[in-house]
Amino acid sequence: MVSDKLIFYQNVLGSRRLSNFFWALVTMIGGVGFLLAGLSSYLNINLLIVSDISSLQFIPQGIALMFYGITGSLLSLYQWFMIFLNIGSGYNEFNKETNVATIFRWGFPGKNRRIEFICPLEDVKAIRAEIRDGINTKRKLYLKVKNKRDIPLTRIGQPISLSDLENQAAELASFLSVPLEGI
Known part of the structure; x- marks a missing residue:
């Protein structure tokens, strides 16, 4: 699609x-x-x-x-x-016009208050979903980038529902035309 x-x-x-x-x-x-x-x-x-x-x-x-x-x-x-x-707030933007993926978050005051990761869309290898249930439930989406660590895309705190995670992951992977891992 x-x-x-x-x-x-x-x-x-x-x-x-x-x-x-x-x-x-x-x-x-x-x-x-x-x-x-x-x-x-x-x-x-x-x-x-x-x-x-x-x-x-x-x-x-x-x-x-x-x-x-x-x-x-x-x-x-x-x-x-x-x-x-509002520490940790921000946005994820994937722009096919400029061919750039931008991950932005607000951090603590100082010279690194603005946390911004920018990479070309060609460097995106996959979208990875990490799902771990139990006492320490973990449901997160990551952006897998060539030659870099996985970049978290979801917020910190209360885990999102499995259906929302799957929908977000599938929609983003479809938009970027990259494979979806972990689901």
């Missing part, structure tokens, strides 16, 4: 997933709660509305609560920072 399209474009979801928002919020609430409980035991003032912590002693419980509160708050800040920058 030959496609009439000249450009195949896929958006890749990064850190702005619902699960990341949920865990950042839970971590923030827990970290701030522990921090307020530890400060309450130090100041002998109840800073928490929902509980009575008058029986907590600063040493050792208050110090431990403050440590966990600071750690949880810093972890939450890191998670919100990742969500704000």
